[in-house]
Amino acid sequence: MHSDRPAVTVLGAGSMGSALAAALLERGHPTTVWNRSAHRVRPLADRGARAAATPEEAVAAGSLVIACVLDHEVLHTVLDPVAGSLTGKVLVNLTSGSPEQAREVDAWARSHAAEHLDGAIMTTPPGVGNPEVMFLYSGSRAAFEAHRPTLASLGDPVHLGADPGLASLYDTALLGLMWSTMTGWLHGTALVGAEKTPATDFTPVAIRWLSTVAGFLTTYAPQVDAGRYPGDDATVDVQIAAVDHLVHAAAARGIDNALPELLKSVMERARDAGHGSDSYASVIEVLKNPAGEERP
Ligand SMILES: NC(=O)c1ccc[n+]([C@@H]2O[C@H](COP(=O)([O-])OP(=O)(O)OC[C@H]3O[C@@H](n4cnc5c(N)ncnc54)[C@H](OP(=O)(O)O)[C@@H]3O)[C@@H](O)[C@H]2O)c1
Known part of the structure; x- marks a missing residue:
């Protein structure tokens, strides 16, 4: 040829x-x-x-x-x-x-x-x-x-x-994002499914929500780079109150609560590290420093 x-x-x-x-x-x-x-x-x-x-x-x-x-x-x-x-x-x-x-x-x-x-x-x-x-x-x-x-x-x-390591580094980070997102979607699907809502009804609403969430990431990225997390949209304390509703709703319907409990735990660790009135982006501080060590 x-x-x-x-x-x-x-x-x-x-x-x-x-x-x-x-x-x-x-x-x-x-x-x-x-x-x-x-x-x-x-x-x-x-x-x-x-x-x-x-x-x-x-x-x-x-x-x-x-x-x-x-x-x-x-x-x-x-x-x-x-x-x-x-x-x-x-x-x-x-x-x-x-x-x-x-x-x-x-x-x-x-x-x-x-x-x-x-x-x-x-x-x-x-x-x-x-x-x-x-x-x-x-x-x-x-x-x-x-x-x-x-x-x-x-x-x-x-x-x-x-x-040369960058493509693999991004790949692993993006796969983590994919699994977190898909598991969050499946958890939500199981939750609404417990009340007989089909996945095909929930998913278009979930996809619209994901585009709003993408906007949050754009807002929070400069906060992460600056290491300052003004809580002028929604604070960690407010999110902790909201995640309790998810934990309760899942438990009441017999849905596995490991994911909501994990989310609640990282939020509480951020609050305990002094970020209760900061934005959700401050959670990165406990992810970067899980042992909570003092850093210069
Ligand atoms: N599938 C996806 O969606 C996807 C997405 C992104 C990245 N990837 C990556 O792409 C790569 C290939 O994945 P795949 O889905 O194509 O897997 P696959 O269908 O299982 O193919 C594996 C390939 O590796 C070869 N292989 C395995 N052991 C070998 C050996 N000892 N000596 C020589 N060749 C050997 C196989 O040859 P034989 O045919 O002779 O067994 C085949 O060509 C993986 O690193 C995967 O992570 C895959």
Whole structure:
């Protein structure tokens, strides 16, 4: 297949690697794919991908090598034997991991004269290729700029900075936000569901509320950066009174109260640390310093 788009290699054709390769093929990139279990490459080959028999053959085919395997250990299992072939290429690691692992891969890639970007995919496989979906990257800015048009085939590429650990750091923080939000939504859904309200009735109201909550975050972010939390909208004391209503309503309906109790406990710790008349943003003080130690 002739194409003026850059050739790309994808190592790993699991659920996510297959979605990445499919998006690249969709946008006309000559795409070579290797996977440990060859059968998973066949549907991609049917769509025009070149199936590589070995990681070495795959790496040789593209100047941009995207790796998306199970974890960091598997990444090294696949890449270590072909390290020499990566020289002069750009390795984009989309395998999930910790910031420390991303920094380790960066040093490893540099030691083999390869450039490296670490990335975090902020969607599930069906979202790959949607230009609205964020792909977070960190590491070499030059490599990012050089390959931005290719990376844009996967989603909206966002470069966070030269420190290769940043994408993983944001990824873990954002997943925590997602789980907290989804569990809060499910708790609310269980609560209203105890009074026979279907989730499909509650959810549009919940989504409108989330956009108001997003406004609170915008208000509170500068307070967090300044370390000053004027309680001129709603104080921690007011929220503690309100969370008791949630604890009571859940208990009265036999709904698990672990999440409301956790929320109440961090609010009370903020109050006990002297933030009762501050805004909710002051809760960050007990999160940053759980032991409540005096700091200079
Ligand atoms: N799925 C998502 O929604 C999502 C979202 C964001 C990030 N991610 C990240 O993307 C990465 C891949 O996830 P996935 O959903 O594609 O998982 P998956 O479907 O389970 O695929 C795992 C991949 O790793 C390969 N692999 C596992 N052990 C291996 C080994 N010992 N040697 C060589 N290859 C090995 C598998 O090859 P075989 O086919 O031969 O087993 C397969 O290509 C993970 O780091 C995940 O956290 C996934």
